[in-house]
Amino acid sequence: MSQLAKNNDRKAHVYFTTMVGINLAVFFIVVAGMITGMRGYIADTMITYHAVTCCGSVCAQCFFTMHTFFAALPWLCIVILFVGISLSVRKTFSMVSWNYRFIRPLIPLPVENHPRLRKILSRVQFDGQLVLFENSTLRYAFTSGILKPKIYLSTGLCSYLTTKELLSVAVHEAYHTKDKAPLKLFIARMFHALNFFLPINSYLLNGYIAASEMAADDAALHTSGEPLELASALVKLSRHNNMDIRSAVALFFKGTAIVEDRLRRLLSPETPPPHSGNRYLCLAYVLSLFTTVSICLTLFHKSFISDHTIECKTKVCHTVVCD
DSSP: OOHHHHHHHHHHHHHHHHHHHHHHHHHHHHHHHHHHHHHHHHHHHHHHHHHHTTTSSOOHHHHSSHHHHHHHHHHHHHHHHHHHHHHHHHHHHHHHHHIIIIITTOOEEOGGGSHHHHHHHTTOOOTTOEEEEOOSSOOOEEEEOSSSOEEEEEHHHHHHSOHHHHHHHHHHHHHHHHHTHHHHHHHHHHHHHHTTTOTHHHHHHHHHHHHHHHHHHHHHHHHHOOHHHHHHHHHHHHTTOOOOOOSSOEESSOOHHHHHHHHHHHHOTTSOOOOTTHHHHHHHHHHHHHHHHHHHHHHTGGGTSOOOOOOOSSSEETTEEOO
């Protein structure tokens, strides 16, 4: 692996591990706070309920208090937790079902019978991970498979690209199989759905995808030595973005912004990368930190405030005297 590929591989690893670490920490904080404080939340809610309805109906003056506000906040966090779990389960089901509906019906063809792929196999060994399937309209190369990733190439793609372009694309996807990119994407997208309230997740997910794609490009250049061929294949396939991807797959073409950055690196490697997005990164970190701290204070606020019983303030609600 080239030094450039190693650098981008480290960046992708940092993005992925940071995302996993942050989301696991937030998830366990929410769960721990919910488990340890559930009895207190229920007791607080009952006390607040009796204080607010002591007159037989809801007293507005007793309802709009700080104690009522703090009694409701933990339940809001619990609702957010279960919404995140529901979104994560839905995302997981969507990815698995897409994989079943699209990948399972594919009938693999003998790779050795295709003339261009036969030339590629004479140069690079793919250890049986290359899958050719019949589809003349689909022009995409992608890596799919959470535990045992494989490279999928359509006959339409193989007929559309030149041999050198096809070699660059195949080696690019081979890097994703070695890096277990589908599995990492699967985990990252589950966490992105689980903790949907953390803005930093979008930045880390996009950063991981971009760094992983650039590392795969560098690996392809190290093998083929043809940056123009790789750029040409990227431009060609960007014109035929006709595949609806909902699974944890590593696409050769993935997003216009990432493609533009990849083309810039391939055609003008000496040009420094743009430094856009720093303002968004700072804002995402600040908002995520604020959200996390707010959740912690909400779930563990019983440790910071005195535990006491509140009573009706007015003793007279709707002209009825409270007992």
